[in-house]
Amino acid sequence: MSFVEIKELSKTFGCSAALSNISAQMHKGQIVGVIGPDGAGKTTLLRLMAGLLAPSSGHIEINGLDTLGQSEEVHEISGYMPQRFGLYEDLTVMENLELYAELRGAPKTFDKLLQFTNLQPFTKRLAKHLSGGMKQKLGLACALLKKPQLLLLDEPSVGVDPISRRELWALVNTLLDDTISIVWSTSYLDEAEKCQTVLLLNEGKALFYGNPSDLTNKMVGRVFKIEKPENKRARLFSLFKDESVLDAVIQGADIRVIMQKNSMLPDAVETAPRFEDAFIDILGGSPMRVSPLSAAMPKMENPNPYPVVADHLTKRFDQFTAADQVTFKVQRGEIFGFLGPNGAGKSTTFKMLCGLLKPTEGKALIGGVDLQKAPKEARSHLGYMAQKFSLYGDLTPRQNLEFFAGVYGAKKETVEQMAKIFAFTPYLDKTSGMLPLGLKQRLSFAAAMMHWPSVLFLDEPTSGMDPVSRREFWMHANGLADHGCTIMVSTHFMDEAEYCDRIALIYQGKIIHLDTPDALKEAAKSEEVPNPTLEDAFVKMIEAYAAH
Ligand SMILES: Nc1ncnc2c1ncn2[C@@H]1O[C@H](COP(=O)(O)OP(=O)(O)OP(=O)(O)O)[C@@H](O)[C@H]1O
């Protein structure tokens, strides 16, 4: 008998179906990856499995226990990490662990967990002062306090850096034996690829349940690479005009293209498919083929060749240096990626570049204007999307955007225009805080664009977003860059890092490498790893720096 038995499960909220007719069996010793775009029903499924929601029809049995009638017994044998884990912001890391251990009746031995999450040096830091990724790791540590038979992890790796994600996988794999079954929802498709079994949900329906490689293999013969095209963004836009192209993304100096069945591209070479190609294919291809945002953007005036200059930017919090002599220049029309492990100093640097945090030393120039000397003028050139949703949650999107229009002297009509461009007109008068993540991100992007800035700072704009929504986002970013906008963006998605023209790698507050994605990969080549991915390069460079 299987450990988890899901039978004809449906769940409706009001008149909308969150899940319809899902059946699946899961076994101990197995990791099941749950994937799918926003609103697919991933969180609903995990909550139903945790016995926190009642099915509308059908049922779930965990070890023969019904999640509805025997929810207490189900809670006893399961561990659940919700998507938004509730840490106590005013308690320290250690106090949070102690409190959760108390609540769950778990032993108060945290050494292994602290070591694994690299939180050991920060046990006395208040949760509210942790970086985004560090908070996520603390949440995970809390969920692992007591070893469960069924571990339900709802997007545990959102905002977690590649090194820690590898560690997280390794840890989850060490937990995995014949006493436990793990269900893991994720928007990182490289993670899904590593699961023995994936459940692909879309709009509440199961599109696929099985081994991910079975789906990937169906794409053989349909994935191509255009090597080093002259102007990669112009080529990308022209590819999207071709009906036989299902999807195209930039990969370093190349373009990766998925073709419709039985179609060819003359100047492209066939390449091995990956799971993401199959995922995009099953969901019908790229959701957006031209950016209405860049099409609407007025002509830009700021001709400065280096619209962003960071000159020895340094930020110290007491004895701790969060950013250390950070120095770089970003060219006009460039997409500049900012990568680094959790707590490396990315958000701190962004805040200094936006004039939200006063540098301890150094200066920032935006469009040639010194942020400290002429903050108002410098800020009029820039738009900023914070890592966390930072608009007013209790105002409507309309009120939020009108507020931004007022602050930046933007036209009021821009509110309706942005709502149309980002497809949230039906939500304009709802409560912003209640919107699903994907919509919130679109709203934040719209708010940052209200005054049509020539420089954009995007701090993990796609964190937690599914691959389909992320494509939409990047269609806008590519369009804006092509229009002459200068974009600085941070991300923990390595596929997105390859969309950037250049990448700065920051670690412990210092920039340790700055180059094109291809050059970084080239530099990481070795006998053991002759064809490193960008993630391999990232891990190698950080580890090499840490070792010396
Ligand atoms: N107000 C503060 N007081 C004390 N320490 C702080 C404060 N703000 C940030 N830090 C620390 O500065 C370091 C850098 O944080 P930052 O948020 O810039 O990291 P990050 O690179 O953006 O990480 P992530 O990828 O997790 O978002 C972290 O160790 C963080 O805990």
Ligand SMILES: [Mg+2]
């Ligand atoms: Mg950050």
